[in-house]
Amino acid sequence: MAPRTLFDKVWDSHAVRVLENGQTQLFIGTHLIHEVTSPQAFGMLDDLGLGVRMPERTFATVDHIVPTDAREEPFADELADQMIKALRANCTRHGITYFDLHSGLQGIVHMVGPEQGITQPGSTIACGDSHTSTHGAFGAVAFGIGTSQVRDVLATQTLAMSKPKLRRIEVNGELGPGVYAKDVILHIIRTLGVNGGIGYAYEYAGEVFERMSMEQRMTVCNMSIEGGARCGYVNPDQTTFDYLEGRPYAPKGAEWDAAVQRWRALASESGARYDDVVVLDAAEIAPTVTWGINPGQAIAIGENVPHPDRVPAAERAGTLEALKHMKLTAGAPIQGTPIDVAFLGSCTNARLSDFREVASVLRDRRVAPGVKAIAVPGSTLVKEACEREGIDEILKRAGFEWRAAGCSMCLAMNPDKLEGDQLCASSSNRNFKGRQGSATGRTVLMSPVMVAAAAVTGVVSDARSVFGEATVSA
Amino acid sequence: MATLQPIAGIAGRAVAVPGDDIDTDRIIPARYLRCVTFDDLADGLFRDERFDDDGRSTSHPLDEPVRAGATVLVSGRNFGCGSSREHAPQAIRRAGFEAVVAGSFGEIFFGNATTLGLVCLALDDESLEAVQSAVQADPALELSISVADASITVADKTYPGELADAARTALLSGRYDPLAELLAGEEAVAAVAASLPYVAAGSGR
Numbered sequence: 222m223a224p225r226t227l228f229d230k231v232w233d234s235h236a237v238r239v240l241e242n243g244q245t246q247l248f249i250g251t252h253l254i255h256e257v258t259s260p261q262a263f264g265m266l267d268d269l270g271l272g273v274r275m276p277e278r279t280f281a282t283v284d285h286i287v288p289t290d291a292r293e294e295p296f297a298d299e300l301a302d303q304m305i306k307a308l309r310a311n312c313t314r315h316g317i318t319y320f321d322l323h324s325g326l327q328g329i330v331h332m333v334g335p336e337q338g339i340t341q342p343g344s345t346i347a348c349g350d351s352h353t354s355t356h357g358a359f360g361a362v363a364f365g366i367g368t369s370q371v372r373d374v375l376a377t378q379t380l381a382m383s384k385p386k387l388r389r390i391e392v393n394g395e396l397g398p399g400v401y402a403k404d405v406i407l408h409i410i411r412t413l414g415v416n417g418g419i420g421y422a423y424e425y426a427g428e429v430f431e432r433m434s435m436e437q438r439m440t441v442c443n444m445s446i447e448g449g450a451r452c453g454y455v456n457p458d459q460t461t462f463d464y465l466e467g468r469p470y471a472p473k474g475a476e477w478d479a480a481v482q483r484w485r486a487l488a489s490e491s492g493a494r495y496d497d498v499v500v501l502d503a504a505e506i507a508p509t510v511t512w513g514i515n516p517g518q519a520i521a522i523g524e525n526v527p528h529p530d531r532v533p534a535a536e537r538a539g540t541l542e543a544l545k546h547m548k549l550t551a552g553a554p555i556q557g558t559p560i561d562v563a564f565l566g567s568c569t570n571a572r573l574s575d576f577r578e579v580a581s582v583l584r585d586r587r588v589a590p591g592v593k594a595i596a597v598p599g600s601t602l603v604k605e606a607c608e609r610e611g612i613d614e615i616l617k618r619a620g621f622e623w624r625a626a627g628c629s630m631c632l633a634m635n636p637d638k639l640e641g642d643q644l645c646a647s648s649s650n651r652n653f654k655g656r657q658g659s660a661t662g663r664t665v666l667m668s669p670v671m672v673a674a675a676a677v678t679g680v681v682s683d684a685r686s687v688f689g690e691a692t693v694s695a
Numbered sequence: 696m697a698t699l700q701p702i703a704g705i706a707g708r709a710v711a712v713p714g715d716d717i718d719t720d721r722i723i724p725a726r727y728l729r730c731v732t733f734d735d736l737a738d739g740l741f742r743d744e745r746f747d748d749d750g751r752s753t754s755h756p757l758d759e760p761v762r763a764g765a766t767v768l769v770s771g772r773n774f775g776c777g778s779s780r781e782h783a784p785q786a787i788r789r790a791g792f793e794a795v796v797a798g799s800f801g802e803i804f805f806g807n808a809t810t811l812g813l814v815c816l817a818l819d820d821e822s823l824e825a826v827q828s829a830v831q832a833d834p835a836l837e838l839s840i841s842v843a844d845a846s847i848t849v850a851d852k853t854y855p856g857e858l859a860d861a862a863r864t865a866l867l868s869g870r871y872d873p874l875a876e877l878l879a880g881e882e883a884v885a886a887v888a889a890s891l892p893y894v895a896a897g898s899g900r
Contacts, residue, residue: 380877535820
């Protein structure tokens with residue numbers, strides 16, 4: 222048999238049949254749900270008199286709307302309160318495992334799946350959230366879906382899907398000091414464009430991804446959708462298996478050994494065919510920040526904001542619009558741009574390793590006067606782990622507010638929001654206009670350590686010079 | 696399950712909301728997602744572009760009285776990128792639009808929209824610019840989209856576009872909501888489920 226990719230193997234083993242319009246009916250092994258995109262789907266099931274096909278393969282948590290400070294119910298926001306109650310009732314009624322707010326296991330849905338060992342290599346994972354691509358870090362085929370599709374998965378455990386093309390993105394060489402997984406993915410999106418991945422799944426391969434921890438791989442896969450690719454993955458290896466072993470939903474004993482054997486065989490084989498291959502050099506990747514209103518509008522920290530007269534004609538209008546919204550000067554350095562808010566959080570960068578890195582650079586440093594700094598662990602388990610290690614104390618001493626787990630200011634469906642045209646140095650994934658809760662709010666995306674550097678200096682800064690290269694070398 | 700009407704074409708007046716990479720947060724800001732039904736979403740459509748911080752109208756094209764009743768939304772490249780929120784096409788649909796014409800579409804948006812019967816036609820840069828200019832110049836202009844030909848006709852000129860085969864077939868046959876067909880595959884679904892160790896073994900716990 223010709224050498225095959227992981228994507229083909231997973232797709233083929235989950236393909237149920239070909240539908241009349243040529244799409245594939247694809248079996249979804251794991252369905253993750255949350256409070257924002259599921260209530261309407263349950264409503265549709267009720268209207269149609271349908272039940273949940275595989276409640277035992279469906280897992281729920283609450284993340285987008287939860288306040289990260291006052292978590293007592295009822296929530297002050299009546300609409301949010303209605304949403305958590307609806308999720309709870311739907312899960313109870315259909316026998317779905319629900320990691321509730323005070324279960325000790327609640328968190329952003331893309332943190333909970335991996336933490337619990339629900340996210341496994343070779344599985345198909347769908348969730349009504351575009352950052353479902355995160356789970357691809359484990360060698361799963363994982364993608365975001367809309368609410369009608371949530372309904373489809375609830376009712377049938379399948380989706381009507383067109384098979385995407387596959388692009389292998391290889392990054393080889395060594396990352397420099399102070400260059401993190403976040404910089405790698407921002408660099409990729411900057412290089413290939415925010416729409417470069419439309420119609421593709423991304424396979425992240427090469428030395429850089431092979432050396433990365435699972436948490437770093439999750440950061441990369443998380444932002445696949447920001448490059449237009451609905452799904453992105455890394456081939457599973459010993460790093461993957463070591464992360465999963467012993468987790469609550471991971472196979473145990475003899476089943477574990479059998480699973481590892483199967484998972485090893487999933488990796489893309491040498492000589493497999495790709496629709497496209499892109500090769501990048503790790504040495505060319507610098508700490509990267511966004512300057513505009515989409516994640517592809519990014520530059521290395523030492524570069525200047527683009528000048529509309531010096532960009533390709535097709536990008537001119539977009540550049541002007543972004544500069545106007547961001548209130549930045551064309552052609553000026555991004556470094557030194559004053560910030561109002563520093564946000565450490567989101568499904569992109571709110572894992573234990575992110576907070577460890579930040580804590581290691583923040584010792585004895587203080588958040589600059591006038592900057593509001595908040596740190597929001599991605600899950601309750603991350604919060605507890607940070608607290609066991611004293612990371613919360615380091616962050617609080619530095620001037621960060623230490624919050625409970627949730628999506629928080631990444632999308633501001635909860636009380637954490639920007640006000641007016643505040644500029645936020647953010648470890649999240651989207652710098653869209655209005656994304657952080659204020660129509661005129663401004664977002665500069667960067668790695669957590671760069672957020673820490675911006676927080677202590679009060680301006681967008683190069684963490685390597687703020688903390689010293691030796692400190693930031695991972 | 697209710698049978699859907701085949702969608703062969705869309706005709707009507709249009710409104711242009713120019714710009715590339717218009718993401719679903721802009722189409723419907725997240726605060727409008729605090730709901731358990733889709734019923735009231737039309738109000739939130741492009742809310743932060745249509746009103747300023749003090750709630751005053753910005754005279755956005757969507758609010759021009761001469762555009763009332765438009766059924767076609769014309770925008771730029773990579774329309775509907777970002778969040779998977781179906782609330783975005785739901786809001787567009789509930790505001791009375793039956794088609795979106797753009798340079799290209801975010802993939803999840805395209806799928807969500809098609810399932811609702813909201814036709815998404817992609818045009819090349821040159822055609823899009825021509826259509827956009829014509830729409831902006833004349834609020835009374837009638838456009839006509841052919842799903843079968845994946846094209847749009849404006850003032851006697853037809854521009855060929857792109858509409859993925861699967862979506863085109865589904866719209867033309869009235870099968871753009873796939874649920875009934877998915878349910879009909881149950882026997883094959885059970886066989887695949889049984890063949891997958893991680894599924895057959897239960898949840899592993």
